[in-house]
Every structure is written in C-alpha cells, then in structure tokens.
Amino acid sequence: MCGIVGLFLKDKALEPQLGSLLAGMLEVMTDRGPDSAGFAVYGGGNADHVKLTVRGAGLDRIVNQFGKAVTVTVRDTHAILSVPIDLEERVRGWLATERPDLVVIGTGQRIELYKEVGLPADVATRFGLAGMSGTHGIGHTRMATESAVTTDGAHPFSTGADQCLVHNGSLSNHRSLRRMLEPQGIHFATDNDSEVAAGYLSWKLREGATLAQALEASLDDLDGFFTFVVGTESGFAVVRDPISCKPAVMAETDQYVAFGSEYRALVGLPGIENARVFEPEPARVYAWERN
Incomplete structure (x- = not known):
C-alpha cells in the first residue's frame, strides 16, 4: 500500500x-x-543547461569542482547541478571516476527529484x-x-x-x-x-x-x-x-x-x-x- x-x-x-x-x-x-x-x-529551466540531481554524502566537496560554469545547489543529501550542455559529458565523467559513490537519480532541463x-x-x-x-x-x-x-x-x-x-x-x-x-x-x-x-x-x-x-x-x-x-x-x-x-x-x-x-x-x-x-x-x- x-x-x-x-x-x-x-x-x-x-x-x-x-x-x-x-x-x-x-x-x-x-x-x-x-x-x-x-x-x-x-x-x-535553461535551454542551454541540463539539471543533474545527485544523491549521496559529502556533497559540499563538489561545489567548486567545475568552476563558475556549473551551479551546485545542495539540499540535505541531494544536490542539483546546473550544467551547460557542452559540459555535461565532462561532469558525468568526473562523477563516475572521482565520486562513484554519488548517484545521479534525475536529469533534464526542468526536473528536480528528491527522495x-x-x-x-x-x-x-x-x-x-x-x-x-x-x-x-x-x-x-x-x-x-x-x-x-x-x-x-x-x-x-x-x-x-x-x-x-x-x-x-x-x-x-x-x-x-x-x-x-x-x-x-x-x-x-x-x-x-x-x-x-x-x-x-x-x-x-x-x-x-x-x-x-x-x-x-x-x-x-x-x-x-x-x-x-x-x-x-x-x-x-x-x-x-x-x-x-x-x-x-x-x-x-x-x-x-x-x-x-x-x-x-x-x-x-x-x-x-x-x-x-x-x-x-x-x-x-x-x-x-x-x-
């Protein structure tokens, strides 16, 4: 139920x-x-950006990893990364190699997902x-x-x-x-x-x-x-x-x-x-x- x-x-x-x-x-x-x-x-949302909803611990440590081009908003155990479309592959690659403990649970121009x-x-x-x-x-x-x-x-x-x-x-x-x-x-x-x-x-x-x-x-x-x-x-x-x-x-x-x-x-x-x-x-x- x-x-x-x-x-x-x-x-x-x-x-x-x-x-x-x-x-x-x-x-x-x-x-x-x-x-x-x-x-x-x-x-x-921004047509030139994609939002990545990321879940995990130590989210404060990713705030300054990508410079001013990427905005990181931390909400408790989740963070919303607003990423220029041409940087999305780079950001995803960094997350996969440097922070494999973090999980991307949502992506899109407008969606933010929390659970x-x-x-x-x-x-x-x-x-x-x-x-x-x-x-x-x-x-x-x-x-x-x-x-x-x-x-x-x-x-x-x-x-x-x-x-x-x-x-x-x-x-x-x-x-x-x-x-x-x-x-x-x-x-x-x-x-x-x-x-x-x-x-x-x-x-x-x-x-x-x-x-x-x-x-x-x-x-x-x-x-x-x-x-x-x-x-x-x-x-x-x-x-x-x-x-x-x-x-x-x-x-x-x-x-x-x-x-x-x-x-x-x-x-x-x-x-x-x-x-x-x-x-x-x-x-x-x-x-x-x-x-």
Missing part, C-alpha cells in the same frame, strides 16, 4: 505555491506510506519542498511490502530526461520486461518493479511514441495491478490498470488538475469545493500539457 499525489497547474499565479500545496498533499498520505517518500518538481527514508513530512522539510515553485509535480509515500526500506527503493523513478514515474501496485512480469529492455539500452539501478515501468515508458518514448501512446501500450505489456502518475517536461498523466483495485481520485478546476490516492489528499487545495471531482476510469489515459 502506497500513496500517490500529483498536481498540474494551469494558472501561473499558483506556481509559487506549487511546493507548499504538494507538501500538504504528501503529508496527508503518510499512513499509506510512512517508511519513505519522494517527489519531483518541474520548475525553471529519502523517513516520514513524508520530514522528507519534505529536509528538502524544502514547501518553498519550491514550478508548473507541476508528483509525489509518493511508500510502504515497502515487497522489498527493503531504502532510499534506492523510494519513488519517483526517473529513467529518461525530464521524465519520472510513481506507482501504486505490483507488476508480475517486471523481470521479463527488464531482460527485454536492458539490451535496448535502458539501464536500471534497483530491483524495484516501478523502475522497470519507468524504463518501459522511456523506451516507448525513445521509439517515437507520445506519452499517451506509451501509457496505452503499457496496458497490454505490463501485467499486474497498478496506478501510474507520470511527469514529463511539459505535462502530467495518469493511468490505471483494467481492474483498478487501487484507490484513485482526481479533481479539476480552471486553475489545476490534482491526483490523490484518496480524496483527503486534495481537500487543502484552493477552490476544491468547486472542483470537478471524479474517479479515473480503468484502462484510460488522462493527460494534460502546459501551453
């Missing part, structure tokens, strides 16, 4: 509040997943989620029922640029999918079935599918029960398996679209009393993109 939240803003006036709204939603889902939590926020073991409210506070702004974000609270309680096992999982996924459920064919995807150049850092789902979508997107097409294909290729909430650079999508035994509720207004594993995750959102509240239908893809 896990908790999922997601918030996609249509109204630019709400963008400074994205982090605080998402933090409140995440905390409400604590009893669905008290052992670890994580979130991804899509904030500002840790601990209560959702504590994780949100450690990384300063309430102070973050952006256009959309997704989050996850985990109750580890099939694997150990570790930061590696926490969600979201990101296997492609500006792409991430959170999952509530269980996949029965993730091992066979992994064996199919690895020769295609999709690399995995954990044994978590949710990372395989993220990798599957990355593969489909790389092959030219739209996000909606990739999610529709997942309904045929992924066995098990699942609810996925997916973030990309420009949007936000939700899909449930054909049985849909996992709880899910959505709300839409002129200002936002929100997702929660339970309605109570949404009650603190502005104007929720006037929202169109609905349960997403089984085997149907819901997607929104920013203009």
Whole structure:
C-alpha cells in the first residue's frame, strides 16, 4: 500500500505555491506510506543547461569542482547541478571516476527529484519542498511490502530526461520486461518493479511514441495491478490498470488538475469545493500539457 499525489497547474499565479500545496498533499498520505517518500518538481529551466540531481554524502566537496560554469545547489543529501550542455559529458565523467559513490537519480532541463527514508513530512522539510515553485509535480509515500526500506527503493523513478514515474501496485512480469529492455539500452539501478515501468515508458518514448501512446501500450505489456502518475517536461498523466483495485481520485478546476490516492489528499487545495471531482476510469489515459 502506497500513496500517490500529483498536481498540474494551469494558472501561473499558483506556481509559487506549487511546493507548499504538494507538501500538504504528501503529508496527508503518510499512513499509506510512512517508511519513505519522494517527489519531483518541474520548475525553471535553461535551454542551454541540463539539471543533474545527485544523491549521496559529502556533497559540499563538489561545489567548486567545475568552476563558475556549473551551479551546485545542495539540499540535505541531494544536490542539483546546473550544467551547460557542452559540459555535461565532462561532469558525468568526473562523477563516475572521482565520486562513484554519488548517484545521479534525475536529469533534464526542468526536473528536480528528491527522495529519502523517513516520514513524508520530514522528507519534505529536509528538502524544502514547501518553498519550491514550478508548473507541476508528483509525489509518493511508500510502504515497502515487497522489498527493503531504502532510499534506492523510494519513488519517483526517473529513467529518461525530464521524465519520472510513481506507482501504486505490483507488476508480475517486471523481470521479463527488464531482460527485454536492458539490451535496448535502458539501464536500471534497483530491483524495484516501478523502475522497470519507468524504463518501459522511456523506451516507448525513445521509439517515437507520445506519452499517451506509451501509457496505452503499457496496458497490454505490463501485467499486474497498478496506478501510474507520470511527469514529463511539459505535462502530467495518469493511468490505471483494467481492474483498478487501487484507490484513485482526481479533481479539476480552471486553475489545476490534482491526483490523490484518496480524496483527503486534495481537500487543502484552493477552490476544491468547486472542483470537478471524479474517479479515473480503468484502462484510460488522462493527460494534460502546459501551453
């Protein structure tokens, strides 16, 4: 049993509040997943730069390694490296050879991804989620029922640029999918079935599918029960398996679209009393993109 939240803003006036709204939603889902939590926020970006989210210890020691061209922002156990595109290969090479203990868990123009073991409210506070702004974000609270309680096992999982996924459920064919995807150049850092789902979508997107097409294909290729909430650079999508035994509720207004594993995750959102509240239908893809 896990908790999922997601918030996609249509109204630019709400963008400074994205982090605080998402933090409140995440905390409400604590009893669905008290052992670890994580979130991804899509904030500002630079077309000439890539953001690398790096996790590990001793992050202060990398601050001055690349000169003024690379900006390093340390948040607790994570750091965001804003790297000019022409220096990305050099920076990745340095990390691989000089700091192999550090893990790159997210990359893209706009995405910042954070996750840790601990209560959702504590994780949100450690990384300063309430102070973050952006256009959309997704989050996850985990109750580890099939694997150990570790930061590696926490969600979201990101296997492609500006792409991430959170999952509530269980996949029965993730091992066979992994064996199919690895020769295609999709690399995995954990044994978590949710990372395989993220990798599957990355593969489909790389092959030219739209996000909606990739999610529709997942309904045929992924066995098990699942609810996925997916973030990309420009949007936000939700899909449930054909049985849909996992709880899910959505709300839409002129200002936002929100997702929660339970309605109570949404009650603190502005104007929720006037929202169109609905349960997403089984085997149907819901997607929104920013203009």
